[in-house]
Amino acid sequence: MSAPNKSYDPVEVEAVKPDEVARHRADALAAIAAATSLDELHQVKIAVTGDRAPLALANREIGALPPAARAEAGKRIGEARGAVKTALAERQEALEADRDARVLVEEAVDVTLPWDRAPRGARHPLTTIQERIADIFVAMGYQVVDGPEVEAEWYNFDALNFPPDHPVRDLQDTFFVAGKSTGEGQDAAGSGMVLRTHTSPVQARTLLEQGAPVYAVSPGRTYRTDELDATHTPVFSQIEGLAVDEGLTMGDLKGTLDHWANAMFGDGVVTRLRPHFFPFTEPSAEVDLQCFVCKGASVGDPDNPCRTCGSEGWIEWGGCGMVNPRVLVACGVDPERYSGFAFGMGLERSLMFLNNVQDMRDMIEGDVRFTLPFGMEI
Numbered sequence: 001m002s003a004p005n006k007s008y009d010p011v012e013v014e015a016v017k018p019d020e021v022a023r024h025r026a027d028a029l030a031a032i033a034a035a036t037s038l039d040e041l042h043q044v045k046i047a048v049t050g051d052r053a054p055l056a057l058a059n060r061e062i063g064a065l066p067p068a069a070r071a072e073a074g075k076r077i078g079e080a081r082g083a084v085k086t087a088l089a090e091r092q093e094a095l096e097a098d099r100d101a102r103v104l105v106e107e108a109v110d111v112t113l114p115w116d117r118a119p120r121g122a123r124h125p126l127t128t129i130q131e132r133i134a135d136i137f138v139a140m141g142y143q144v145v146d147g148p149e150v151e152a153e154w155y156n157f158d159a160l161n162f163p164p165d166h167p168v169r170d171l172q173d174t175f176f177v178a179g180k181s182t183g184e185g186q187d188a189a190g191s192g193m194v195l196r197t198h199t200s201p202v203q204a205r206t207l208l209e210q211g212a213p214v215y216a217v218s219p220g221r222t223y224r225t226d227e228l229d230a231t232h233t234p235v236f237s238q239i240e241g242l243a244v245d246e247g248l249t250m251g252d253l254k255g256t257l258d259h260w261a262n263a264m265f266g267d268g269v270v271t272r273l274r275p276h277f278f279p280f281t282e283p284s285a286e287v288d289l290q291c292f293v294c295k296g297a298s299v300g301d302p303d304n305p306c307r308t309c310g311s312e313g314w315i316e317w318g319g320c321g322m323v324n325p326r327v328l329v330a331c332g333v334d335p336e337r338y339s340g341f342a343f344g345m346g347l348e349r350s351l352m353f354l355n356n357v358q359d360m361r362d363m364i365e366g367d368v369r370f371t372l373p374f375g376m377e378i
């Protein structure tokens with residue numbers, strides 16, 4: 001601070017001269033207006049209002065003025081400082097408003113974005129169809145039984161009356177576990193294990209475990225050495241049915257299949273049996289399902305083709321027959337007292353015509369986009 005001024009001499013107190021004050025005031029206001037962020041404004045505020053700010057220094061010089069000049073200089077500097085303060089406050093408010101508007105845009109939450117970032121899966125339609133069929137049979141008093149997918153050759157073939165070394169075994173293009181039995185040399189027996197080629201071995205297991213009478217269905221996975229394409233897959237699923245009791249006839253078999261067809265495909269849908277051969281049933285038949293879409297109306301009517309049955313009126317569904325007495329004997333059941341029927345259907349095939357699935361590969365790829373549209377039937 002300068003020494004007190006006895007006689008007012010504005011030259012001696014440069015800082016408080018009106019021009020100087022006006023210049024400091026203008027500089028400060030310009031700096032405030034030029035601040036483009038709250039941080040910048042904070043720095044400007046220190047520069048224009050802090051202890052070292054020109055107007056603060058000028059204020060301190062007031063005391064060096066002669067008393068007569070102090071009031072006017074004080075008013076001038078006070079006004080300048082007031083204007084700076086007001087400008088700071090206004091700029092602060094404007095920059096805060098800018099920031100708030102920007103934050104609103106930048107941090108906006110789009111409530112229309114999908115919220116389901118971890119979408120739920122869906123039950124596979126093969127699982128659902130197995131449960132639907134099992135339910136139909138449970139309602140008729142059947143049990144649901146299970147068997148291993150790695151199965152002894154004996155259950156898969158021998159117990160079911162497939163003769164040893166008979167080419168009929170090759171009909172089912174088997175995956176042998178650790179080698180096929182050759183009957184010769186060290187590896188004569190092979191491992192004796194296969195990936196089951198059908199669910200029929202569960203028939204033998206159930207009869208051996210429970211004896212007769214027995215009523216059971218067994219859904220599950222089966223394997224054959226097929227290439228994967230639109231209509232074949234080396235891993236597929238079947239459902240097996242077995243009923244052994246006193247006095248069962250083919251009429252019981254037909255009635256059971258018709259009831260199943262009605263329950264699953266609609267009232268009045270019937271089945272038809274065509275003679276066939278399976279080693280484990282005698283007589284044996286292939287089961288056709290009446291087309292549940294056109295009910296046969298598309299046959300011979302080129303104007304109304306049916307996609308579901310290919311205008312055949314019938315859809316191949318599976319195999320069936322009366323349990324061969326040799327199977328009953330192999331499983332310790334007296335064929336003089338008991339008779340039985342059995343049937344087996346492919347589940348992928350059933351799904352294909354039930355839901356118009358065109359490509360079997362979709363069923364095994366595990367893509368949830370295939371599975372979801374089937375819904376969450378439980």
Ligand code: DAH
Pocket residue numbers: 197198199200240241278280281318319320321322341342343344345
């Ligand atoms: N196991 C047969 C197959 O895989 C299907 C079959 C036919 C099962 C007749 C049966 C039956 O129970 O009686 O082709």
